Amino acid sequence: MMRSLHAKRWIAAMLMIALGALSPVAVMAAKPAAAAAPKQASQQFVDGIAAIVNKQVITLQQVNKEAAAAQAQLRRQNIPVPEYAVLQKQVLQRMIMEELERQEAERLGIKVTDAQVAQAVETIAQRNRITPQQLRAEIEKGGAKWSDYLADLRQQVRTDQLRQRTVDSTIIISDAEVDAFLKSQGQAVAAPAPAAPQQAARPAGPQILGLAQVLVEVPEGATSAQVQALRQKAEGLLQQLQKGADFGGVAAASSDGPQALNGGELGVRPVEGWPDLFISATQNLQAGQISNIIQSGNGFHILKVLTRGQPQAGNSPPPPTTAPQAAPMQQGPMMVTQTHARHILIKTTPAMSSEQAQTRLAQLRQRLQNGESFADLAKRYSDDATAPQGGDLGWLTPGETVPAFQRAMDALQPNEISQPVQSQFGWHLIQVLERRTKNMENEFRRMQARQLLFQRRVEPAFEDWLSQLRGQAYIDNRLDPASNRGRR
Secondary structure, three states: OOEOOOOOOHHHHHOOOOOOOOOOHHHHOOOOOOOOOOOOOOHHHOOOEEEEEOOEEEEHHHHHHHHHHHHHHHHHOOOOOOOHHHHHHHHHHHHHHHHHHHHHHHHOOOOOOHHHHHHHHHHHHHHOOOOHHHHHHHHHHOOOOHHHHHHHHHHHHHHHHHHHHHOHHHOOOOHHHHHHHHHHOOOOOOOOOOOOOOOOOEOOOOOEEEEEEEEEEOOOOOOHHHHHHHHHHHHHHHHHHHOOOOHHHHHHHHOOOOOHHHOOEEEEEEHHHOOHHHHHHHOOOOOOOEOOOEEEOOEEEEEEEEEEEOOOOOOOOOOOOOOOOOOOOOEOOOEEEEEEEEEEEEOOEOOEOHHHHHHHHHHHHHHHHOOOOHHHHHHHHOOOOOHHHOOEEEEEOOOOEOHHHHHHHHOOOOOOEOOOEEEOOEEEEEEEEEEEEEEOHHHHHHHHHHHHHHHHHHHHHHHHHHHHHHHHOOEEEOOOHHHHOOOO
């Protein structure tokens, strides 16, 4: 189905706050040209195998190239660089997870096109109120290559699509949970209101929170003794930080989180969008302060508050991420244009390539142009759950569908049929039936609440999913054999 599985993404689309003061993680994800690998590399691995991930080999040469890039990134951010052997291990752990994600995306038929990368650039630029050209200038001003930034962005888009396909649909937010959240925010729970005269919404002052973390991961199935040993490791890291050690340097050297080589930076978002555990652990902390150890199903976390308060405009280039960002809670009449649409979906599978799906829809579009019924063709050919209803999607609110579908639908006039449109779900033909304007104030508040609750849960759920993916894989890490514990 083409609806966004994390329910009502239009909130973020309509009320995206500018996070211009995002951290210097901005260019960090773009990798500079690799320098020659330091001589500290163990000679027994030179030009050899660093790791095997299922049947895919990662060579030490590849690790050294990435490690050289990581060194340059950390120096650019003024983060202490770990000793080379430690950096190698950290880089290899990241490469292993990237390879696992790549393999799973390939198995699911997920491919990221150049057009999707270009759209992601547009999204990031708009989110930070700059043009794509200004975004490129900021990236290159930081000493990174634009091509490397785009490569990292492509990988981020793939990760987002992988999460959407595997995890988003498992996050269910009940109406009772939405009611409880609104009550906790001091907002009345109400049924949808009748249409009201058009009036601009009055933006509330959003409170944002930027965090970084050091994570000591606890493997699935760890014994009590292993958990205790890992807690002691976390306590040792906390003591280092309390004595003044650089947080980013400790994260780069010792964190098991995927952001370790970013100095542990997790980003900036509305306070309500963080997991409950993180909100509780940092609620009394100011910028620059560090939490005590908190335990989750993923391991032991140490959090640092990077920023708190009102969003500020800034010149730091934005990080390469297209993940949805929850908007702050707002109130006031909101007139929204809804679209009544229907579609025909052809999914891509091992038996139906992307090219074949696109060709089939082009043929169906020609038949529609020749007078055949859209509803009849949808019933016969669509792979979506709406096929029995002739592909009818009902009334759609902006942001309720995935971005590619939304853009194509918005460009159509009533009764017009799109060209084949690609999304992460496959290829679509879209027809707009009619449009209307409706006051969505109450629905909007509920959708905001649902989105915020979703964002709190989806990232921990995705981390759990990645942990399971890793636990089921064959991994032979030859630079860090101890990390192979508990795996086949």
